[in-house]
Amino acid sequence: MIGVFDSGFGGLTILQNLKKVMPSYDFLYLGDNARAPYGSRSFETIYRYTLQAVRELFGRGCPLVILACNTASARALRSIQQDVLPYEFPDKRVLGIIRPTTEEIGRYSKTGHIGIFATSGTVSSNSYGIEIRNFFPDLKVTQHACPMWVPLVEYGECGTEGAAFFVKKDVDALLAEDPLIDTVLLACTHYPLLETEIRTALPPQVRLVFQGDIVANKTLDYLRRHPEMDERLSKGGKTTYLTSDTAKFFEKGAFLFGIEGISAESVVL
Numbered sequence: 001m002i003g004v005f006d007s008g009f010g011g012l013t014i015l016q017n018l019k020k021v022m023p024s025y026d027f028l029y030l031g032d033n034a035r036a037p038y039g040s041r042s043f044e045t046i047y048r049y050t051l052q053a054v055r056e057l058f059g060r061g062c063p064l065v066i067l068a069c070n071t072a073s074a075r076a077l078r079s080i081q082q083d084v085l086p087y088e089f090p091d092k093r094v095l096g097i098i099r100p101t102t103e104e105i106g107r108y109s110k111t112g113h114i115g116i117f118a119t120s121g122t123v124s125s126n127s128y129g130i131e132i133r134n135f136f137p138d139l140k141v142t143q144h145a146c147p148m149w150v151p152l153v154e155y156g157e158c159g160t161e162g163a164a165f166f167v168k169k170d171v172d173a174l175l176a177e178d179p180l181i182d183t184v185l186l187a188c189t190h191y192p193l194l195e196t197e198i199r200t201a202l203p204p205q206v207r208l209v210f211q212g213d214i215v216a217n218k219t220l221d222y223l224r225r226h227p228e229m230d231e232r233l234s235k236g237g238k239t240t241y242l243t244s245d246t247a248k249f250f251e252k253g254a255f256l257f258g259i260e261g262i263s264a265e266s267v268v269l
């Protein structure tokens with residue numbers, strides 16, 4: 001199985017893209033719902049929580065884990081890859097969703113100016129800024145944290161006037177900082193659910209980029225380049241769901257993210 005980890009429900013937006021692009025693979029999704037959101041937590045806490053989740057997924061037979069959470073990818077991925085895997089799990093891999101996104105994002109912009117919406121944790125880590133510089137050194141990147149957006153999604157406020165108000169406020173702030181932005185990346189798993197509000201607030205010429213599709217295609221590409229890993233992954237088209245909260249909480253909440261009729265298992269991390 002491919003392990004897919006997120007702080008809560010948001011990674012389901014990435015999982016849906018993975019399942020679309022890789023329908024024959026088996027996935028084991030783990031949401032740390034009991035401790036979500038991660039967005040404004042400290043580096044140390046995000047690292048500790050993420051490592052616990054990765055250990056759980058490894059222990060359940062996933063040789064490959066995708067951190068389908070921008071905050072966890074920004075705060076925990078490098079340390080896990082460098083300080084843990086080589087010593088404890090040399091035959092296992094953990095991938096994030098920032099690197100694959102940054103490999104592509106520069107191709108979308110004509111003005112060479114892009115904007116990024118993300119959680120405070122992701123923005124303050126500057127992981128996007130650092131990674132993008134490796135692939136598109138001339139790209140002008142403006143990042144803006146939107147701490148209201150995750151709660152708006154989680155409390156079922158998408159489509160309301162309140163959501164439109166807060167989204168417009170952040171969109172206006174980003175564009176005021178750099179009016180030449182022609183491409184905006186949604187670098188948080190929850191934000192695609194606010195697509196209508198974001199599109200309404202953005203000028204029509206600004207392109208909106210979702211990372212789920214990019215991540216799914218890059219994962220498939222990774223497995224083509226690493227057949228030794230691909231061979232170890234089961235392929236029955238099945239998805240299993242784990243949560244650190246109660247199964248009932250997860251089954252009900254997943255509905256907001258377009259996943260219905262599932263049964264989840266509760267785990268202690």
Ligand code: DGL
Nearest residue numbers: 007037038039070071189
């Ligand atoms: N999954 C997180 C991300 O993509 C958003 C939710 C959270 O803050 O935990 O950054």
